[in-house]
Amino acid sequence: MSSMDSGGYTDIENAALRARYAAVFAPRGRTGWALAAAALALLAFGLWHLGFSPGRFFSGLNRLGDFIIFMFPPDWGNPATLKRFLRSLGETVAIAFLGTLLAAIFALPLSLLAARNTTVSQFLRFFTRRSFDTLRGVDTLIWALIWINVVGLGPFAGVLAIAISDIGSLGKLFSEAIEASDERSVEGVKASGGAKLHGIRFGLLPQVAPVLIGQVLYFFESNTRSATILGIVGAGGIGLEISEMIRTLEWQKVAFLIIMILITVSVIDRLSSLLRNAIAGSKAAPI
Amino acid sequence: MTASAATPPRPSVEQLASSYAAEVAVKRRRFLIAAAVFAGLVLAAGWMAEVNLPLLFQNIHKFPSYIGRIFLLDSGPMTGRFVLNDVAGWYWGLGKWLRLLADTLLIAYVATLLGAVFAAMACFLAAGNLGASRWVCFVTRRILEFCRTVPDLVFALIFVMAFGLGPMAGVLAIAIHTAGALGKLFYEVLENVDQKPVEGLIASGASWTKTMRFAVLPQVLSNFVSYGLLRFEINVRGASVMGFVGAGGIGQDLIEAIRKYYYPDVSAILLLIIVTVFIIDLVTERVRRHFISQAA
Numbered sequence: 001m002s003s004m005d006s007g008g009y010t011d012i013e014n015a016a017l018r019a020r021y022a023a024v025f026a027p028r029g030r031t032g033w034a035l036a037a038a039a040l041a042l043l044a045f046g047l048w049h050l051g052f053s054p055g056r057f058f059s060g061l062n063r064l065g066d067f068i069i070f071m072f073p074p075d076w077g078n079p080a081t082l083k084r085f086l087r088s089l090g091e092t093v094a095i096a097f098l099g100t101l102l103a104a105i106f107a108l109p110l111s112l113l114a115a116r117n118t119t120v121s122q123f124l125r126f127f128t129r130r131s132f133d134t135l136r137g138v139d140t141l142i143w144a145l146i147w148i149n150v151v152g153l154g155p156f157a158g159v160l161a162i163a164i165s166d167i168g169s170l171g172k173l174f175s176e177a178i179e180a181s182d183e184r185s186v187e188g189v190k191a192s193g194g195a196k197l198h199g200i201r202f203g204l205l206p207q208v209a210p211v212l213i214g215q216v217l218y219f220f221e222s223n224t225r226s227a228t229i230l231g232i233v234g235a236g237g238i239g240l241e242i243s244e245m246i247r248t249l250e251w252q253k254v255a256f257l258i259i260m261i262l263i264t265v266s267v268i269d270r271l272s273s274l275l276r277n278a279i280a281g282s283k284a285a286p287i
Numbered sequence: 288m289t290a291s292a293a294t295p296p297r298p299s300v301e302q303l304a305s306s307y308a309a310e311v312a313v314k315r316r317r318f319l320i321a322a323a324v325f326a327g328l329v330l331a332a333g334w335m336a337e338v339n340l341p342l343l344f345q346n347i348h349k350f351p352s353y354i355g356r357i358f359l360l361d362s363g364p365m366t367g368r369f370v371l372n373d374v375a376g377w378y379w380g381l382g383k384w385l386r387l388l389a390d391t392l393l394i395a396y397v398a399t400l401l402g403a404v405f406a407a408m409a410c411f412l413a414a415g416n417l418g419a420s421r422w423v424c425f426v427t428r429r430i431l432e433f434c435r436t437v438p439d440l441v442f443a444l445i446f447v448m449a450f451g452l453g454p455m456a457g458v459l460a461i462a463i464h465t466a467g468a469l470g471k472l473f474y475e476v477l478e479n480v481d482q483k484p485v486e487g488l489i490a491s492g493a494s495w496t497k498t499m500r501f502a503v504l505p506q507v508l509s510n511f512v513s514y515g516l517l518r519f520e521i522n523v524r525g526a527s528v529m530g531f532v533g534a535g536g537i538g539q540d541l542i543e544a545i546r547k548y549y550y551p552d553v554s555a556i557l558l559l560i561i562v563t564v565f566i567i568d569l570v571t572e573r574v575r576r577h578f579i580s581q582a583a
Contacts, residue, residue: 046397060450094335137561
């Protein structure tokens with residue numbers, strides 16, 4: 001009689017199972033463990049190299065705890081500061097809105113050049129795509145610093161910064177959507193005597209418009225988040241107030257500003273997902 | 288001839304035309320109202336954001352000239368010439384910048400790993416289908432939402448005050464933001480797992496941890512890794528500007544170069560960042576493909 005293991009199988013059954021599912025029973029590859037060990041070693045080196053030490057960590061945590069206690073109750077100070085905060089919040093939303101709009105307006109024609117099926121020349125397509133990559137590769141904050149040199153400090157620089165970095169992102173997404181579109185409607189328009197532009201206007205755009213608008217709304221959401229930090233470099237919006245209040249240790253106002261950001265971002269998220277669902281025609285619950 | 292009595296009278300052409308015109312008018316009116324509201328919003332936003340088109344057109348030439356200027360050498364015998372004429376002079380600080388770039392990558396790596404570990408722990412509490420109570424689920428989700436909505440630079444500003452200047456503040460700031468962002472993606476993956484293996488293990492008497500380990504984890508691990516790698520890409524970009532608020536990495540040198548008008552340094556550092564981000568995009572894309580094909 002053969003022995004049974006904890007799973008209730010006999011040795012013979014076990015051997016049969018092993019033979020049948022060799023892959024499942026194969027000993028774990030050494031490469032997996034080696035990779036995990038290397039990842040952990042790099043983590044340990046990183047923590048050491050970047051100056052993490054228990055002493056520093058816990059004294060910092062202590063101070064952080066104090067800051068958090070100082071944050072309660074959140075407070076806006078006097079009515080004048082409240083008005084200033086609200087104004088910079090409005091500025092933030094305006095920056096995100098105009099920046100996204102401008103980016104979409106410029107990205108649409110450029111994405112036609114960058115899409116395989118609508119481009120006018122392969123060289124131009126390559127050039128446009130690499131330009132998109134470069135625009136995206138530079139962070140919005142860096143663009144903001146550059147635009148400050150052109151139009152001076154203030155929210156306008158923020159609008160232009162968001163616009164230019166999103167031309168890259170939206171252009172790429174738009175051109176991918178255009179490449180994924182159905183050729184038949186464009187061919188139909190051409191077959192009935194339409195020119196290339198007619199094909200784009202009546203065959204392509206109606207197809208891709210809902211997708212593009214959805215992407216633009218999604219970027220509006222994410223730009224509201226990025227617009228909240230543009231003020232840190234002087235490009236308008238609530239970031240200036242936040243960084244000032246943190247630097248002057250006004251923790252109650254910091255907490256109030258953070259709450260303002262949380263509420264605004266969630267309102268914009270809801271609005272945009274409502275709109276996106278309405279445009280996509282889906283009846284899914286807007287969450 | 289009785290059939291003709293049953294069919295309703297056909298509407299005249301005029302009737303059809305007028306109802307069509309009415310329909311079109313309704314549609315047109317709706318479109319005009321929407322356009323007017325939109326135009327109003329644009330104007331209001333333009334006023335709020337202090338848009339100044341004359342100023343823009345007057346100064347727009349400064350934009351290309353700035354871009355051009357960062358590619359001109361500003362010291363040495365080649366002053367005023369294109370940077371490629373003296374690459375060594377252009378990249379005079381290559382050693383220092385590469386060290387800072389390595390720091391930046393390390394910040395992104397450590398922060399992604401720490402954030403992913405927290406996200407992986409939190410997502411089991413935030414998923415609605417794996418036995419966590421509704422209350423725990425709700426609270427965990429709100430915490431994750433808070434972590435991802437507050438921008439990482441704001442966390443960094445606060446942490447610089449608490450932990451002092453340096454990369455530690457940057458790592459913690461990015462880690463918290465990552466935990467929030469990945470936590471959400473992770474629990475959405477968890478909620479979409481196939482329940483059959485889970486039920487099978489529960490039915491055979493496995494404990495909760497064993498169920499998670501053998502029924503859930505194998506299903507979600509490749510997705511987790513893929514999202515983690517995507518986040519690493521994003522975090523490299525994030526870490527490159529952490530230096531703007533004194534939280535470590537190459538951003539410190541970049542903002543100094545921009546603020547103090549060391550033009551060729553700006554292009555040198557920017558180019559390093561862009562190339563690094565590009566290479567990391569390529570590599571992580573490869574690795575992600577590998578994981579996704581393994582999962583399929």
